[in-house]
Amino acid sequence: MGHLLDLLKQSVRTLGQAPAKRRRITPAEEYRRTVESFVREVTGQRPTDWRIFAQALTHSSYVGSNGGKQNERLEYLGDSLLGAVIAAAAYQLYPDEDEGGLTQIRSFLSSRKQINKLARNMGIDKVLRVSPGVDLEHSDVPGNALEAFIGALYLDKGFEATADFVKKQVVISRKNMDKVSRQEEDYKSAFIIKMQREGTPYLFDYLGETEETPGEVVHHIALRVGAEGEILSRGSGPSKKAADQMAAQSALRLLADR
Missing domain, CATH: 3.30.160.20 (Double Stranded RNA Binding Domain)
Structure with a gap:
């Protein structure tokens, strides 16, 4: 009988307690999830250090208002890596091209206009932290962020993963090369890319x-x-x-x- 009374008292105390509150997700944690999801989507890998990618996706205009680290140093690193990987890929993919032809292909693939388009196709402008006054549609900001992202990927995953990403996203992506072939006037490069893609x-x-x-x-x-x-x-x-x-x-x- 005493045991039943103890259980009844415990039940009454439990009924009188307020339900446990769900932990509120902070803006910083929500952005961390956004960054990690974006990295997995475009690279197929989970970031080891999400903060380096968050820095790559943070424009200087945002830092000026909110503090933190911006992406210009990573942009410098990524720009160098992008040029090197494209040059190496072009050398391997087009064995019959001379120096002039290889230079033309590299310039074709790494042009500022093209990198901006690729960045937008990847959705970088959707996850980029930037002040409201910056024009993402008619500026180089998305392309600069893509270069910074490449720099962050190198620091987080190493050169091999970075080279693989650049080759897939920039050099031989079917969707991106179709856009290039339609919009650029460099017919020889467009033809070479088409032949390479089709074997x-x-x-x-x-x-x-x-x-x-x-x-x-x-x-x-x-x-x-x-x-x-x-x-x-x-x-x-x-x-x-x-x-x-x-x-x-x-x-x-x-x-x-x-």
């Missing part, structure tokens, strides 16, 4: 030069594709570069119509 052999075959009028030299190119080296298009121009561009432009138009 199709190609050759810009220099046929020589002719002198159409005294002192005016015209260079001629045949653009060959496939294992048999079938001629897809031809190009002529005052320089080899111009002839390449003409042949590539014609080839892209032909392929688009097929």
